[in-house]
Amino acid sequence: MKAVLVGFMGSGKTTIGRLLAENLKTSHIDLDQVIVEHVGKSINDIFEEEGEQSFRQLEHRLLQQQLTQDGILSTGGGTPIMPANQYLLRQTNTPVILLEASAQTVVQRVLRDHSRPLVNKLSITQLKGLKQKRDALYRECADLVIKTDQLTPQEIIARILPKIITD
């Protein structure tokens, strides 16, 4: 991989990953999308019919696989939470970039979109609490942190591009 993007739901991993890949003329892989295609079900249906645990196991297996590929990888919002994934993200030579945004910003960005099971299930207060609980784990695996609240996607990729080694 040329870069891995991590961050809470709504931090912009999918949006920025796609743009970054376009800019570098490389492929964009979205781990959530890889899981959806692998199982043949939406994230909501996987959570509901097979349980979060099963989703997490698959997420781990597919993360390990995707890290060996070329391109830009957007992870899922919960990917760095599993210790085995934290290990993979820390030991990879690929730059791991954390897209940071305040709890208020991420909640605003995801609230109207019902494709995320945790957003459907949790109250705003619980979502903010979950973010706070996870924030340290995102930071632990990151080589670069970008505060995105006041930045446009173009401004964000301009900050990431110098960190990416292309060959």
Ligand SMILES: Nc1ncnc2c1ncn2[C@@H]1O[C@H](COP(=O)(O)OP(=O)(O)OP(=O)(O)O)[C@@H](O)[C@H]1O
């Ligand atoms: N810098 C930004 N400024 C304004 N809106 C943004 C920015 N980044 C992302 N968004 C918007 O926020 C929403 C969520 O973004 P996105 O789907 O990329 O998040 P994500 O990190 O991939 O979330 P998930 O972890 O659930 O996959 C989208 O509607 C996107 O257009």
Ligand SMILES: O=C(O)C1=C[C@@H](O)[C@@H](O)[C@H](O)C1
């Ligand atoms: O933050 C999370 O735990 C999640 C984020 C999404 O990207 C999906 O991976 C799924 O909805 C779980």
Ligand SMILES: [Mg+2]
């Ligand atoms: Mg995404």
